[in-house]
Amino acid sequence: MASDVKTEKIDKSLFKFAEYDSRNAELIGYSNYSYWRSTLQVFFKNKTAVILLSVVVLLLLFTVVQPYLPNQHSPIKINVDADGLQLRNLPPSSEYWFGTNSIGQDIWSRIWSGTRTSLFIGLTVGIIELIVGIFVGSIWGYVRKLDPIITEIYNIITNIPTTIILILIAYILEPGILTIIIAMSVTRWTSMARFVRNLVIIIRDREYNLASRCLGTPLHRIASKNLLPYLVSVIMLRLALAIPLAIGSEVFLTYIGIGLPVDIPSLGNLINEGRMFIMTPSLRYQLLFPTAVLSIITISFYVMGNAFGDASDPKNHM
Amino acid sequence: MSKYVLKRFFRSILTLIAVITVVFLLMRMMPEEGYFGEAGTDKLDESQKEAILTNLGLRDPMHIQLIHFYSDLAKGDLGDSLIYRPNVSITKIIKQKAPYSIAIGLSSLGFALILGLSMGVVMAKEKNKLADKMGTFYVVIIRAVPPIVYYLFIQLYLTQIFKLPLLFDIDEPSSWILPTFAMALGNIAGYAMWMRRYMVDELNKDYLRLARAKGLSERKIMVSHVARNALVPMVQYLPASILFTIGGSIYIESLFSIPGMGGLLVDAIQLQDNNLVQALVLMFSVVGILGLFLGDVLMAMLDPRIKLHSSGGGR
Numbered sequence: 001m002a003s004d005v006k007t008e009k010i011d012k013s014l015f016k017f018a019e020y021d022s023r024n025a026e027l028i029g030y031s032n033y034s035y036w037r038s039t040l041q042v043f044f045k046n047k048t049a050v051i052l053l054s055v056v057v058l059l060l061l062f063t064v065v066q067p068y069l070p071n072q073h074s075p076i077k078i079n080v081d082a083d084g085l086q087l088r089n090l091p092p093s094s095e096y097w098f099g100t101n102s103i104g105q106d107i108w109s110r111i112w113s114g115t116r117t118s119l120f121i122g123l124t125v126g127i128i129e130l131i132v133g134i135f136v137g138s139i140w141g142y143v144r145k146l147d148p149i150i151t152e153i154y155n156i157i158t159n160i161p162t163t164i165i166l167i168l169i170a171y172i173l174e175p176g177i178l179t180i181i182i183a184m185s186v187t188r189w190t191s192m193a194r195f196v197r198n199l200v201i202i203i204r205d206r207e208y209n210l211a212s213r214c215l216g217t218p219l220h221r222i223a224s225k226n227l228l229p230y231l232v233s234v235i236m237l238r239l240a241l242a243i244p245l246a247i248g249s250e251v252f253l254t255y256i257g258i259g260l261p262v263d264i265p266s267l268g269n270l271i272n273e274g275r276m277f278i279m280t281p282s283l284r285y286q287l288l289f290p291t292a293v294l295s296i297i298t299i300s301f302y303v304m305g306n307a308f309g310d311a312s313d314p315k316n317h318m
Numbered sequence: 319m320s321k322y323v324l325k326r327f328f329r330s331i332l333t334l335i336a337v338i339t340v341v342f343l344l345m346r347m348m349p350e351e352g353y354f355g356e357a358g359t360d361k362l363d364e365s366q367k368e369a370i371l372t373n374l375g376l377r378d379p380m381h382i383q384l385i386h387f388y389s390d391l392a393k394g395d396l397g398d399s400l401i402y403r404p405n406v407s408i409t410k411i412i413k414q415k416a417p418y419s420i421a422i423g424l425s426s427l428g429f430a431l432i433l434g435l436s437m438g439v440v441m442a443k444e445k446n447k448l449a450d451k452m453g454t455f456y457v458v459i460i461r462a463v464p465p466i467v468y469y470l471f472i473q474l475y476l477t478q479i480f481k482l483p484l485l486f487d488i489d490e491p492s493s494w495i496l497p498t499f500a501m502a503l504g505n506i507a508g509y510a511m512w513m514r515r516y517m518v519d520e521l522n523k524d525y526l527r528l529a530r531a532k533g534l535s536e537r538k539i540m541v542s543h544v545a546r547n548a549l550v551p552m553v554q555y556l557p558a559s560i561l562f563t564i565g566g567s568i569y570i571e572s573l574f575s576i577p578g579m580g581g582l583l584v585d586a587i588q589l590q591d592n593n594l595v596q597a598l599v600l601m602f603s604v605v606g607i608l609g610l611f612l613g614d615v616l617m618a619m620l621d622p623r624i625k626l627h628s629s630g631g632g633r
Binding site: 159164168251257284303 | 329330332333336337340341344345347348458459461462463464465466467470471473474561562564565568569572583584587588595599602603606607610
């Protein structure tokens with residue numbers, strides 16, 4: 001018979017019976033998978049993202065430390081020479097590293113002060129988006145009666161170009177940081193809320209959640225172990241993208257004249273000031289320096305946000 | 319199908335009414351200087367200002383104002399400009415400006431569609447090769463850097479490199495090139511990115527192995543199978559790109575001094591002409607609502623499986 005032929009050919013001395021180990025028997029099916037460790041592992045495999053992460057960390061540190069470094073000028077002080085004349089449009093020098101602007105303010109310190117303003121706006125908008133989006137989204141998904149109302153509000157907001165809403169709100173309210181934060185938050189929570197709503201509807205009654213509940217898993221554990229991993233990738237992505245968006249909106253609003261007032265240094269104000277020298281090649285650095293810093297920040301945050309978003313998606317962990 | 323279109327149309331009308339009412343009420347919160355202009359605020363005394371406001375109907379109760387506003391709208395009357403061109407009907411101003419915006423907007427959309435889709439096809443075909451990497455780099459730059467920045471650099475450097483005019487001129491056809499191109503950049507990136515993604519998804523499917531086994535040429539597989547199937551989900555980005563074009567037109571038109579609606583909005587805001595801002599914000603919202611409506615109808619025509627969900631569109 002065929003099976004006999006096969007067994008005859010096998011050298012029995014190569015094999016031995018395993019002993020029964022009750023501990024190993026219990027280990028079957030256990031994996032030492034850890035969500036955050038896998039996320040970080042996948043993230044650190046992406047070299048570009050790691051480089052940009054260090055760029056972002058250094059930038060953040062630098063914006064905080066910069067005012068305390070030696071030989072820094074105040075971003076709003078108008079510098080004058082010995083005769084009391086304004087030091088207008090000085091080229092970059094050892095004293096004024098990026099030169100001075102048309103009324104004698106130090107461009108180097110204005111850029112970092114502007115970056116602080118923009119990062120603050122971006123992070124605030126991102127956090128508001130998270131809170132409002134997750135809150136509205138879960139109500140939207142759980143409370144059936146509210147579904148048509150929130151859906152209509154969602155439809156109205158998403159039917160109008162975002163730029164128009166931004167302009168309308170910035171036009172109506174007093175110019176300032178708060179106005180920009182409000183104007184951006186009004187439109188931004190919608191996609192987060194919609195995502196959370198769909199997630200709630202899809203995942204709430206999945207078998208593994210049902211099983212978890214039947215086994216008596218407390219709600220906070222279900223939320224943190226079963227739901228949160230799905231949210232983390234989107235949260236990180238949206239938070240990282242809020243910063244380029246905030247900078248872009250601020251630059252745009254300042255450009256059309258309803259952004260931040262001139263006395264608050266911001267990347268928008270700097271680019272707007274620099275734009276006046278677009279026809280003067282010798283002074284064009286006043287536009288180039290802020291845009292260079294702005295581009296580095298926005299690209300770093302964008303690429304890093306996407307990489308972290310991918311890494312924190314459990315589907316990419318295998 | 320017709321039931322879907324009817325339902326969708328009805329929803330658009332509801333949205334429109336809600337938007338008009340909200341914009342109208344918000345505009346009433348504006349400081350009243352916007353009704354006199356910079357010169358008027360200083361020259362006129364309180365009783366004269368009061369008389370102007372009463373004349374404009376701004377001292378009536380809110381619901382009466384709203385009814386007046388709607389009945390004027392029904393007659394196609396958006397009110398008069400206050401500061402931009404005093405006492406000229408806004409409909410007349412818009413009639414002069416709209417053709418430029420429509421021409422540039424549509425040509426940039428068409429340009430983006432052709433270039434973006436073909437870029438996506440090339441990127442999917444050359445996946446992980448140089449062309450794909452360069453394309454991805456372009457998409458990242460365009461999506462990360464605020465549009466105003468690269469618009470500025472296009473105006474600054476491309477005009478010099480290609481010897482193109484810096485500002486728009488009706489009689490000079492070459493002055494159309496840069497604004498159209500600049501406005502299309504963002505949509506090109508969007509189309510290329512999604513087209514690549516859908517095509518890569520499609521490339522992993524089983525029916526392609528069959529097509530190869532049958533001995534179809536790689537070119538034929540790409541064109542008549544992969545690209546064609548990937549095009550269907552692409553339609554859903556058309557409405558979004560219409561909205562994006564509207565947003566972009568505001569920058570571009572004022573940057574290149576195109577006498578269109580976007581540039582007009584910037585002027586109206588800077589002059590604080592309340593009536594004109596109100597009318598233009600409404601116009602842009604209507605275009606947005608209309609664009610999304612047409613996009614959804616087009617999508618329903620292409621893909622009969624789509625039904626009207628209460629959950630809203632794909633955006």
